[in-house]
Amino acid sequence: MTFAFFLGAGNIIFPPLAGFLAGENLNSAMFGFLLTAVGLPLVTLIAAALAGGGLPTMGRYLPAAVVSVMATAIFIIIGPAFAAPRTGLVAYEMALKPFLNDPGQTTLTLYTIGFFGLVLLLSLNQGRLLDAVGKVLTPILLLLLVALAVAVFVSPQGTQPQVAEAYMAQPFVKGFIEGYNTMDTFAALMFGMLILDVLRQKGVTDKRVQSRYLMIAALIAAAGLGFVYVSLFILGGTSLGVVESASNGGEIISAYVLSLFGAPGLWILAAIVSLACITTAVGLVSSCADYFHRLTGKGSYRRWVAINAVACMLVANVGLNTLISVSIPVLVACYPVAVALVLATYLRPLMRSPVFAFRLIMTVAFAFGLIDGMQAAGLNMSAFTFLPMFDIGMAWVLPTFAAAVIGLAAGKSREQAVA
Template structure:
């Protein structure tokens, strides 16, 4: 391997990356899709993996090519770039992502075993552990990549092997959505995991971890990022396949389950009995903890690099807000933050695409501002549709006339057109400027 990074350090960073992404949502989402897809699980999972795993992996590779995550918005006006990053870290951090992880850890990891409401006590303890781990960012790879993730993987392997060796049922006929367009619906569901935006946020942690191991030369950072993305993709893909299989074979025990969390709980109980609930609780709490630590670290790294804010102070503020919001008004916060996340996700992906085009050829000038504006405009239509706020007649017209609108990705084609047009225009303009002037 032509890299200055030791194999064991590379593996540790790859494991850390997998753990950062593996939140409770990643565990409970595929079982629900698997139950609905039934016998069409494989085509549905093919589409799902493209957007749920391929998109974040592509983002990590691009971030490695531009060497620092901050370069993602370097071509934007300074104020606009800072607005983007602040909104992103607020949304995936204390306003939405972290409180949700804390409450899910409590609901699935603690509540089934206790009587009464102990959310406040659990939140204080959970956030305290998060803060303790986040306070030592230099040890993040050791804590998560070398200790927590292997333990998490072992627990997931135990569940997966048991499900394969002793399935509780057989895949049933697919639901209406997955009968004739399983791949398409898989693509949509994978995109809706929003891991594309999480990859942009976690980029701060991953690149910092690579640099901390002595790899700072741009070509080496880019090379290592490819290996890290590959490790993440293999592990996350295997996890999704296993959880999807659990859902597909759960019809006999979880036919009436309301969500993936219930499916997983019933399935684990059916295989392992009472001890299965303890295993599932450990998996969920561990997955949520790695996510909150990673998000805290990413937020603190950004504010330290961009505003010279002390790392410890930012970590305390982020975790304290998370602790408060997890106990009071999370439902309202989700209502407020969800539209922002639905808008930020396509914008983040569009900026990644623009940065990638810029790395292909120095003469390409994809114009990040125009890409952002176009994506924001069409992404707003997608957000309104997802939130069921689009007027009925207008919604029908858009479904018939706007490409990918039904897939909640109407921004993609206009974004690609703008990228292509701007890049070609920049090349033509530079060629004209280089032509000799005739006498």
């Protein structure tokens, strides 16, 4: 179940393109990607298990308003701003575009209206109609990816491309930041609560046992995701000849499947990806509508579903490549905050003053992450070039760890845990 939570159809488009662009630097880029796309969600879920819950429990030493703002930002990012519109665009790129001769903006607009119109209808009952379908779709999608992985290792269809400029100087760092695109660390902050709720429903009430099961589930999910991402990286890294150039990973996967299995394989891929994207979109739209309905106490759940679905449709019309490029500065700015919360959660037993330490670590991560995000957005941030690792978009790292050291040393006596 935990693996299924993370394996969205949108996630499979990033490793092939990174593998294609990395060329001979594939291994370094892949390792960096795996750290953020697999390692960070894994340690986040384990931190949630240790804390006994997700974001609300991990953030209990922060002001309640800050936790609410973080939760709202996460729901916006994985909802109407980026992740949910991306599901429709991935379905368009992999399920419709390969069969069209000259698709344009009109085609995309009509498709997104139909896609998110269907998502709207299915979300009105909070996605219950798709529960059973989702349980079937994930194993089928995984089987297809396994078959594709085996074929990539046994019968690669192309050769290794040349290294793109973006992956020439710092392939590890570029892969590390590309892993942000999966947004799975944000999701893990929410999934921790959901998985613990499922365990309680199954009759598992002992907190130690709950934590152990959550850790085991996290390891299984990480192993599955690692296998999928590694195989897709290698697919992209052996696809020159199958494609000569590509602007996104969906194009590479579609071309590779066509080369391996012919037109029938492409039709099967189109059907599975379409259904998988719809189920993911319904889950995201439903959860976001439910969250904002409970947060504001205004408007019905159905009204929030309509607002989210329309917002997703509008955002999706910018196109997949534009959406990804716009999301990168936001993710570069926000990811350090999530990492800082996880780091503080692990260090909590060593803190003498957890309230001060948590707030210091989170403030520093946010401030320096914002600097990195503004640089990624193309703003002139030359005044900060003196910061270590600023040139590679990771100026937040050393200040955040320095704040953690100060947080551990500060305080004369251990504070009582905040309820």
